[in-house]
Amino acid sequence: MKKLSPKITQKIVFSLLSLATLLAMVPVVLIVLIIIKNGLGAINWEFLTTAPRNGMREGGILPAIVGTFCLVTGAVVFAVPVGVFAAIYLNEYAKKNWLTRLIRLAIINLAGVSSVVYGLFGLGLFVIFLKFGASILAGAMTLAIMNLPVIITATREALANVPQSFREVSLSLGASKWQTIWHVVLPNAIPGILTGIILEISRAAGETAPILFTVAAFYLPGFPTSVFDQVMALPMHLYAISTQIPNIGLDVRYGTALVLLGVVLGVNSVVIIIRARLRRRQKW
Amino acid sequence: MSIIITKDLNLYYGNFQALREINLEVQPNKITALIGPSGCGKSTLLRVFNRMNDLIEGVRIEGKVIIEDEDVYHPKTDLIKLRKKVGMVFQRPNPFPLSVFENVAFGLKIHGLSRERINEVVEESLKRVMLWDDLKDKLHTPALKLSLEQQQRLCIARLMPVKPDILLMDEPCSALDPIATQRIEELMHWLKQNYTIVIVTHNMQQAARVSDETGFMLLGELVEFGMTEQIFTTPAKRRTEEYITGRFG
Numbered sequence: 001m002k003k004l005s006p007k008i009t010q011k012i013v014f015s016l017l018s019l020a021t022l023l024a025m026v027p028v029v030l031i032v033l034i035i036i037k038n039g040l041g042a043i044n045w046e047f048l049t050t051a052p053r054n055g056m057r058e059g060g061i062l063p064a065i066v067g068t069f070c071l072v073t074g075a076v077v078f079a080v081p082v083g084v085f086a087a088i089y090l091n092e093y094a095k096k097n098w099l100t101r102l103i104r105l106a107i108i109n110l111a112g113v114s115s116v117v118y119g120l121f122g123l124g125l126f127v128i129f130l131k132f133g134a135s136i137l138a139g140a141m142t143l144a145i146m147n148l149p150v151i152i153t154a155t156r157e158a159l160a161n162v163p164q165s166f167r168e169v170s171l172s173l174g175a176s177k178w179q180t181i182w183h184v185v186l187p188n189a190i191p192g193i194l195t196g197i198i199l200e201i202s203r204a205a206g207e208t209a210p211i212l213f214t215v216a217a218f219y220l221p222g223f224p225t226s227v228f229d230q231v232m233a234l235p236m237h238l239y240a241i242s243t244q245i246p247n248i249g250l251d252v253r254y255g256t257a258l259v260l261l262g263v264v265l266g267v268n269s270v271v272i273i274i275r276a277r278l279r280r281r282q283k284w
Numbered sequence: 285m286s287i288i289i290t291k292d293l294n295l296y297y298g299n300f301q302a303l304r305e306i307n308l309e310v311q312p313n314k315i316t317a318l319i320g321p322s323g324c325g326k327s328t329l330l331r332v333f334n335r336m337n338d339l340i341e342g343v344r345i346e347g348k349v350i351i352e353d354e355d356v357y358h359p360k361t362d363l364i365k366l367r368k369k370v371g372m373v374f375q376r377p378n379p380f381p382l383s384v385f386e387n388v389a390f391g392l393k394i395h396g397l398s399r400e401r402i403n404e405v406v407e408e409s410l411k412r413v414m415l416w417d418d419l420k421d422k423l424h425t426p427a428l429k430l431s432l433e434q435q436q437r438l439c440i441a442r443l444m445p446v447k448p449d450i451l452l453m454d455e456p457c458s459a460l461d462p463i464a465t466q467r468i469e470e471l472m473h474w475l476k477q478n479y480t481i482v483i484v485t486h487n488m489q490q491a492a493r494v495s496d497e498t499g500f501m502l503l504g505e506l507v508e509f510g511m512t513e514q515i516f517t518t519p520a521k522r523r524t525e526e527y528i529t530g531r532f533g
Contacts, residue, residue: 096341165378169439172334173446174368175394183393184380 042255051221067231074140075204083151111149116209123213139215147200158192293347317495371448377435379427391445409444433464
């Protein structure tokens with residue numbers, strides 16, 4: 001067989017690469033477009049600011065929006081400190097031996113456990129054993145545990161990407177190890193850590209299974225007054241109206257999905273703006 | 285009175301012996317150069333003095349290192365105190381990705397010195413490395429936007445607020461062009477009044493130009509140590525002569 005000229009090979013490879021990128025983009029674009037097209041009609045002031053009425057066929061979804069905000073905030077509050085500190089320990093302090101490698105492997109595998117298993121775990125530990133009941137506290141903690149592997153992995157990577165020479169200089173200037181981590185390593189790792197937090201927020205806001213048994217209410221038109229209350233949540237609400245309520249308009253479902261997308265995008269943009277600011281302050 | 289003394293110093297990386305029976309005395313307010321081919325152990329020896337080798341796993345040290353009458357490898361040695369006393373300038377200029385001002389002020393932040401004098405100390409530090417006139421209007425530009433020579437000066441300035449007595453320089457000019465090199469050498473001459481300098485260099489002309497005393501190292505041994513002029517004109521050992529006349533290395 002005659003060999004193709006490098007120029008032709010290059011063209012073929014380039015087209016394949018472009019095609020793969022295009023194929024990866026198509027579903028994302030389609031999802032967003034379809035949800036906007038079908039859901040935009042349902043979005044109005046009433047939809048965003050009132051509780052559901054008439055067996056959830058009419059009215060708004062405000063309790064679910066509020067509930068999702070509570071859960072996301074709770075998950076971030078619990079998961080970020082624990083995850084970041086664990087990653088600092090693993091990357092900066094732990095000796096590089098079989099135990100550390102085992103822990104690392106365990107964490108990576110935890111990221112692969114399906115979310116319904118986390119839901120059952122949260123039910124067993126927080127709801128029943130610790131007697132939190134189905135509550136924001138139990139739901140947020142379950143989401144936090146589900147997201148720990150992501151935060152730990154992202155933070156570890158961010159820490160590992162800080163050049164070793166920064167640590168050396170800092171130590172050679174008489175800084176302690178902790179001062180070096182606090183003043184030199186962490187500030188340079190924060191953009192990467194924030195990326196982990198963005199992933200956490202998206203997942204915490206979007207997952208249904210972990211909150212199914214631990215917090216989410218089918219229909220609860222009021223607002224929570226304590227962390228031991230149940231709440232509605234957007235993904236759960238979407239699941240409920242799509243499977244349990246007959247004769248419901250398509251636009252209500254797509255509208256809910258659109259709001260869920262909007263909430264995730266909104267919260268993430270805040271983090272992305274913070275990250276961009278920090279990157280600019282870092283004077284590379 | 286010597287400021288750094290090593291006695292029968294041996295250093296091992298695992299099973300590999302990187303330093304063999306080093307006996308060396310460094311005089312205060314002098315520039316001491318360590319020369320020798322790559323891998324001879326000169327950088328390793330430099331990093332013994334501020335215990336930066338501690339960061340490498342599997343390092344073992346025998347013998348004694350005494351700096352300003354204190355045993356550096358005593359189990360109770362305060363590493364922070366030691367490293368404040370013994371500053372280090374690295375091969376590649378390595379300012380933090382912060383502004384000029386923040387780089388110089390780093391030591392103040394770490395050692396919790398008074399904030400009100402911060403401007404004064406930064407100015408004083410930059411003056412000591414002769415950067416103040418160039419940078420006084422650019423204190424808030426990113427340090428990494430400076431020329432390499434300015435970056436290396438800034439790294440020296442960064443040490444000043446920590447008030448070291450000894451400056452260890454690990455091939456400080458290897459990333460610089462000849463003119464910048466010359467200017468850093470002039471700076472070293474000027475710093476000698478207040479600091480003891482130990483410099484590791486590949487560049488024999490540099491050692492001959494800047495140093496008062498020179499040690500020649502080969503395969504982990506300190507082959508010869510003496511006045512720079514003597515080492516470069518009438519070396520006592522044949523291996524030294526062969527190296528400085530360029531027969532190997």
